[in-house]
Amino acid sequence: MNQGFDYDLVIIGAGVGGHGAALHAVSCGLKTAIIEAYDMGGTCVNRGCIPSKALLAASGRVRELRDAHHLKSLGIQVGNVEFDRQAIANHADNLVSKIQGDLTNSLQRLKVDIIRGWGKLAGTQKVTVTTDSGDKTITAKDIILSPGSIPFVPPGIEVDGKTVFTSDQGVKLESLPDWIAIIGSGYIGLEFSDIYSALGSEITMIEALNQLMPGFDRDIAKLAERVLITSRDIETKVGIYAKKIIPGSPVVIELADFKTKEDVDVIEVDACLVATGRIPATQNLGLESVGVELDRRNFIPVNDSMAVLSAGEIVPHLWAIGDANGKMMLAHAASAQGIVAVDNICGKHREIDYRSIPAAAFTHPEISYVGMTETAAQDLGKESGFEVGTARTYFKGNSKALAEGEADGIAKVVYRQDTGEVLGVHIFGMHASDLIHEASAAIANRQSVQTLAHLVHAHPTLSEVLDEAYKRAVS
Ligand SMILES: Cc1cc2nc3c(=O)[nH]c(=O)nc-3n(C[C@H](O)[C@H](O)[C@H](O)COP(=O)(O)OP(=O)(O)OC[C@H]3O[C@@H](n4cnc5c(N)ncnc54)[C@H](O)[C@@H]3O)c2cc1C
Numbered sequence: 237m238n239q240g241f242d243y244d245l246v247i248i249g250a251g252v253g254g255h256g257a258a259l260h261a262v263s264c265g266l267k268t269a270i271i272e273a274y275d276m277g278g279t280c281v282n283r284g285c286i287p288s289k290a291l292l293a294a295s296g297r298v299r300e301l302r303d304a305h306h307l308k309s310l311g312i313q314v315g316n317v318e319f320d321r322q323a324i325a326n327h328a329d330n331l332v333s334k335i336q337g338d339l340t341n342s343l344q345r346l347k348v349d350i351i352r353g354w355g356k357l358a359g360t361q362k363v364t365v366t367t368d369s370g371d372k373t374i375t376a377k378d379i380i381l382s383p384g385s386i387p388f389v390p391p392g393i394e395v396d397g398k399t400v401f402t403s404d405q406g407v408k409l410e411s412l413p414d415w416i417a418i419i420g421s422g423y424i425g426l427e428f429s430d431i432y433s434a435l436g437s438e439i440t441m442i443e444a445l446n447q448l449m450p451g452f453d454r455d456i457a458k459l460a461e462r463v464l465i466t467s468r469d470i471e472t473k474v475g476i477y478a479k480k481i482i483p484g485s486p487v488v489i490e491l492a493d494f495k496t497k498e499d500v501d502v503i504e505v506d507a508c509l510v511a512t513g514r515i516p517a518t519q520n521l522g523l524e525s526v527g528v529e530l531d532r533r534n535f536i537p538v539n540d541s542m543a544v545l546s547a548g549e550i551v552p553h554l555w556a557i558g559d560a561n562g563k564m565m566l567a568h569a570a571s572a573q574g575i576v577a578v579d580n581i582c583g584k585h586r587e588i589d590y591r592s593i594p595a596a597a598f599t600h601p602e603i604s605y606v607g608m609t610e611t612a613a614q615d616l617g618k619e620s621g622f623e624v625g626t627a628r629t630y631f632k633g634n635s636k637a638l639a640e641g642e643a644d645g646i647a648k649v650v651y652r653q654d655t656g657e658v659l660g661v662h663i664f665g666m667h668a669s670d671l672i673h674e675a676s677a678a679i680a681n682r683q684s685v686q687t688l689a690h691l692v693h694a695h696p697t698l699s700e701v702l703d704e705a706y707k708r709a710v711s
């Protein structure tokens with residue numbers, strides 16, 4: 237089908253986005269190549285989702301086994317619980333190797349050509365790859381850009397990778413500092429504070445905005461703060477930003493008021509994790525050769541079919557997926573976008589539905605959500621002329637959560653009063669990352685609380701927290 241081109245499809249970047257796109261392309265019969273400059277699997281497999289979840293799994297067990305009070309309430313006593321930091325780090329590292337190998341094998345098995353080197357657009361339907369053995373140019377009917385993202389380090393912060401580091405080094409768990417500052421209370425800040433606090437580090441969490449977890453629904457963030465932060469050895473500084481960080485022993489952090497920019501304090505800690513967001517890896521991609529300009533935050537502009545835009549117009553045969561377009565910086569969103577792009581390439585018109593894509597922070601307990609926060613729904617309601625309803629249920633009223641002795645948690649449903657359509661669902665509590673998918677399917681199908689309230693959930697299960705919330709919404 238490749239009409240004189242070397243390939244039907246060339247993908248730049250073999251992260252989860254590129255990988256998802258490649259597998260789908262093969263199933264659609266496209267002759268496909270994928271170009272990767274560094275680690276197969278990209279951020280998620282090597283420096284993101286996978287190693288961080290392995291560390292969270294091991295440190296979560298340590299927390300559980302050291303919680304004598306909780307265990308006693310279940311009638312259990314355990315002796316002193318020991319752990320080996322290096323063995324936990326090895327668990328993460330081994331998992332990375334396994335998943336990286338599986339991902340590479342899956343591409344090879346499907347006869348996707350893997351080209352190692354730096355890929356760069358060289359005009360329409362053309363890519364140059366800089367490899368160890370020189371440059372080569374390949375042509376393709378369609379090209380998907382999936383170059384991902386890298387950590388954002390604010391000006392004034394110096395990273396040495398040892399005492400001041402980002403998640404890139406954090407996932408290696410090379411040391412366990414007695415006292416660590418974590419800059420940022422987003423996903424990475426929260427997940428790493430869960431890891432470090434379980435393994436015995438004291439933490440100071442510094443958040444520039446005027447509340448912790450600014451990206452999460454307020455009700456969820458309030459309870460999550462009480463359980464994940466206040467009840468642990470974590471000091472917080474909110475509305476304060478790290479103006480300057482000097483690595484060393486100790487690490488020196490100059491703090492300033494985020495609004496007034498006035499200096500407020502200097503702290504000295506053993507280590508510092510910088511978790512202040514991520515920026516797209518979109519430099520040196522040759523976009524100028526096809527007349528594409530990045531947006532003001534350096535993301536690649538795309539529409540909901542994942543077509544790249546230039547001055548608002550579609551650039552034929554060029555697509556961009558994953559963190560590099562900044563729409564939703566999550567692994568499953570990247571591969572979902574890859575599948576949408578390939579469907580469009582194969583002539584099946586499809587658009588992505590961001591509202592139904594769930595997200596989760598894998599703390600203990602977990603936080604998850606899908607769709608809009610209450611505030612975002614209220615704003616949309618004002619604009620479009622509808623009222624917003626909310627219903628909340630608590631894990632302390634759920635038999636399964638009580639049986640587990642894990643009753644900290646809340647589920648919140650945000651819906652339209654007029655039609656009952658579910659606009660968002662937010663959960664904080666045990667297994668929240670699994671519970672959210674029922675809500676995600678409901679939002680994908682634009683279902684109403686009235687319909688959902690009739691579904692039957694097995695008893696006793698945690699999923700009854702959602703069942704109860706839908707029933708409350710209609711009562
Ligand atoms: C600590 C951490 C934990 C995370 N945990 C989760 C989680 O639990 N769940 C979740 O959904 N998301 C998580 N994420 C986010 C997730 O990792 C990203 O959303 C995801 O990796 C994005 O995939 P991508 O394919 O867009 O880019 P990437 O995974 O960044 O892959 C891009 C690839 O392209 C390569 N590349 C770039 N430019 C070129 C070029 N010009 N030529 C050749 N190759 C190139 C890069 O080397 C890289 O391998 C986490 C992120 C971090 C940092």
Ligand SMILES: NC(=O)c1ccc[n+]([C@@H]2O[C@H](COP(=O)([O-])OP(=O)(O)OC[C@H]3O[C@@H](n4cnc5c(N)ncnc54)[C@H](O)[C@@H]3O)[C@@H](O)[C@H]2O)c1
Pocket residue numbers: 390419420421422423424425427442443444445449450451476477478479511512513514564565566595596597598
């Ligand atoms: N479980 C998951 O799905 C998961 C886990 C980790 C990372 N991720 C992805 O990686 C991305 C990056 O994560 P992140 O936690 O770095 O970013 P984030 O955007 O989630 O949070 C960054 C936080 O840092 C604060 N901040 C920024 N500059 C600051 C400064 N100078 N001083 C103090 N606070 C400052 C911001 O206000 C914000 O609250 C996430 O957006 C997410 O897409 C996902």
